[in-house]
Amino acid sequence: MDHDEESSNGTLPASQELEKALEAVLAAAGTIPSSIRPRAPKGSYPGGLIQLPSDKPCVLVPDVHARPDFVESLLLSVFPGIEGTLDAALGKGLATLVFLGDIPHAEGELAARRWNRAYERIVREHDAHAILCPEMDEEMGLSLAALLEVIDLQCRYPSSVFCLKGNHDNMTNAADHGDLPFYKYADEGRMGALWLEMRYGEKIARLMRRYELSLPVVACSKNFCASHAEPAFPLDKERVISFREHSEVVQALIWTANDEAKPGSVAKSLEALLDSMEKAQHSVWFSGHRPVRDNFAIRANGQLVQIHNPDLWHIVFLSGNAKQADFYAVQRSGGEAAHVCSLILDPERRRK
Secondary structure, three states, X not given: OOHHHHHOOOOOOOHHHHHHXXXXXXXXXXXXXXXXXXXXXXXXXXXXXXXXXXXXXXXEEOOOOOOHHHHHHHHOEEOOOOOOOHHHHHHOOOOEEEEOOOOOOOOOHHHHHHHHHHHHHHHHHOOHHHHOOHHHHHHHHHHHHHHHHHHHHHHHOOOOEEEOOOOOOOOOOOOOOOOOOOOOOOOHHHHHHHHHHHHHOHHHHHHHHHHHXXXXXXXXXXXXXXXXXXXXXXXXXXXXXXXXXXXXXXXXXXXXXXXXXXXXXXXXXXXXXXXXXXXXXOOEEEEOOOOOOOOOEEEOOOOEEEOOOOOOOEEEEEOOOOXXXXXXXXXXXXXXXXXXXXXXXXXXXXXX
């Protein structure tokens, strides 16, 4: 199969474009200063922890799930206290942007319909090549479009834009390094992996896996931490930084379901990563992964703030040295973001 010819169909990126982007983002990860992304002692690779500057505004983006238009509109958005668009602010080093993972694989009724129709094709035709169908091309085309947007930002602003690893950031459906095969509507993990290899070939699949394994797992600032999922057990800074040697840490930060974490995991993890019990008591941990009905959900004695509502284009805006989290709705095609609500970060103050 000529992968360049097969994938240049107007909706999917050409193999050369995808390969170039993946190689570029892997190289960009190595340019992040160790003051921002400490290197693991063993192997000296970029570690799993991002230390965000507390004096700059930070935007937290919950699960993207194949919504490239959400990412595009976010970059063109304007927020209070930042001159110009978010993209311009990132270019000037005046803000940071953190994606909480799960960039590929759409959610919702349309996505379910695409996956199920593609699955039915495979079963009906008894041929693996049936995976190269319009439904899968549409679904995976959206995933790759969103991924390439995030990768472009990581390459342009490697010290200001970070993408944490989620459980869906596993397009080869691997079962190692903390990842687990998955399904939701049909058999998405296996189907997506088969489509990727048949459409683009083994080299792209290997590069994709290298990229996914390079993603950090926690971002920390002065009074908050963030990861894709709630910490399943108490974490320590050394194992987070050396995440490639600790698959259990990765799994604990990308797969935890509600009520699955050990009691006290958030509080103890905050204490370890913020280097202070006092700071931890007045701080919160943001996560995506598990859907919420409204703007956010509070768990773990007020210290876990879940922010993933798949029906909304909401982000969390934290100004420099923030005392509160401001939730904004991103408008289609950008412009002034609409303030939705605010949340006091300090759980102790919220209880009074």
